[in-house]
Amino acid sequence: MKKILVTGGAGFIGSHLCERLLDEGNEVICLDNYFTGSKKNILHLLENPFFELVRHDVTEPYYAEIDEIYNLACPASPIHYQHDPIKTIKTSVVGATNMLGLAKRVNAKILQASTSEVYGDPKIHPQPENYWGNVNPIGLRSCYDEGKRCAESLFMNYHKQNDVRIKIIRIFNTYGTRMNTNDGRVISNFIIQALKGEDITIYGDGSQTRSFQYVDDLIEGMIRMMNTSENVIGPVNIGNPLEYSILELASEIIRLTNSSSKIIFKPLPEDDPMQRKPDISLAKEILNDWKPVIGLEEGLTKVITYFDKVLTTEK
Numbered sequence: 001m002k003k004i005l006v007t008g009g010a011g012f013i014g015s016h017l018c019e020r021l022l023d024e025g026n027e028v029i030c031l032d033n034y035f036t037g038s039k040k041n042i043l044h045l046l047e048n049p050f051f052e053l054v055r056h057d058v059t060e061p062y063y064a065e066i067d068e069i070y071n072l073a074c075p076a077s078p079i080h081y082q083h084d085p086i087k088t089i090k091t092s093v094v095g096a097t098n099m100l101g102l103a104k105r106v107n108a109k110i111l112q113a114s115t116s117e118v119y120g121d122p123k124i125h126p127q128p129e130n131y132w133g134n135v136n137p138i139g140l141r142s143c144y145d146e147g148k149r150c151a152e153s154l155f156m157n158y159h160k161q162n163d164v165r166i167k168i169i170r171i172f173n174t175y176g177t178r179m180n181t182n183d184g185r186v187i188s189n190f191i192i193q194a195l196k197g198e199d200i201t202i203y204g205d206g207s208q209t210r211s212f213q214y215v216d217d218l219i220e221g222m223i224r225m226m227n228t229s230e231n232v233i234g235p236v237n238i239g240n241p242l243e244y245s246i247l248e249l250a251s252e253i254i255r256l257t258n259s260s261s262k263i264i265f266k267p268l269p270e271d272d273p274m275q276r277k278p279d280i281s282l283a284k285e286i287l288n289d290w291k292p293v294i295g296l297e298e299g300l301t302k303v304i305t306y307f308d309k310v311l312t313t314e315k
């Protein structure tokens with residue numbers, strides 16, 4: 001039985017990961033400061049004796065004897081990571097340093113949840129891992145993008161200098177059940193607006209694109225990456241290459257919810273990337289032919305059912 005630390009474990013992705021790791025017979029420590037995560041996400045795990053919940057901020061040192069670390073602690077939605085940008089950078093940089101220090105001390109394997117945001121507003125399409133990106137170092141999104149880029153550098157340097165066993169994945173836009181209703185990301189916003197019959201808010205003209213991955217596909221890729229042989233360190237893209245414009249996404253959500261909502265257009269936020277789509281050839285090659293299996297309609301339907309229940313309970 002492995003003892004696994006999941007930082008950010010009470011968040012959207014973290015809660016699915018904790019659940020899957022417990023199902024596979026591991027002992028899980030879920031560490032979270034509840035900035036964007038919630039106890040509600042892991043309530044159903046609390047009775048499992050192999051699940052331990054720790055309220056802790058990764059910017060403070062943390063000591064435990066563990067075999068593996070999945071480092072997910074960091075707000076991921078633009079409205080949340082821009083709320084306190086200095087704290088966001090510290091969470092990525094100081095948080096990664098502490099978790100790497102811990103991994104070094106106990107000789108644990110450590111996986112970093114990096115992001116497609118390291119490519120910024122990409123000039124190469126789709127994005128392969130060897131593309132260095134196009135990031136504004138002083139823009140609104142830089143607290144997140146540059147924090148994650150610095151964390152990747154820390155991971156590589158702890159590996160080279162201290163032989164820490166690392167894995168880096170670059171996650172592309174992911175959605176699924178347990179996203180926060182006030183998360184502010186496009187899929188949760190659109191579904192909630194559609195279910196409530198409110199206007200659907202498209203930022204810009206809706207021609208910008210994203211490629212959306214359902215959370216179960218990500219969790220599968222993440223665990224496969226952690227279990228690769230020691231010489232496989234990444235970074236590796238984990239995402240779904242099916243690309244949609246934001247306008248197409250809005251129409252699809254209106255169709256699937258049978259909503260009477262109207263689409264309205266609002267200003268495009270600063271430095272909003274125009275297009276994003278992962279090149280997943282490396283993931284297929286090193287992760288035992290991993291590929292996303294859940295399409296947009298299937299995934300959206302699950303999330304629509306989930307938010308419908310959440311909204312009914314909130315009433």
Ligand code: NAD
Binds near residue numbers: 091
């Ligand atoms: P989330 O906001 O639901 O989860 C982040 C979790 O980290 C929350 O539970 C939050 O409370 C916790 N946290 C934040 N700061 C912390 C701190 N200082 N100490 C301890 N805990 C802290 O977001 P998510 O979508 O589940 O994202 C999880 C990870 O995946 C993040 O690192 C994010 O950057 C990365 N990621 C997500 C996406 C996506 O599309 N969802 C894309 C790329 C990368």
Ligand code: UDP
Binds near residue numbers: 060062098100101103
């Ligand atoms: N650290 C931690 N838990 C540990 C070991 C280290 O949180 O079990 C923290 C430690 O406090 C330090 C960081 O990780 O701030 C980096 O540790 P490292 O040993 O690499 O550097 P140093 O302590 O020499 O600065």
Ligand code: UDP
Binds near residue numbers: 173185186189190
């Ligand atoms: N977006 C939108 N309306 C919303 C929320 C987001 O049009 O209510 C747009 C946003 O400007 C961006 C895309 O949808 O172009 C994806 O936004 P999200 O915040 O989900 O992810 P990210 O920009 O970090 O990829």
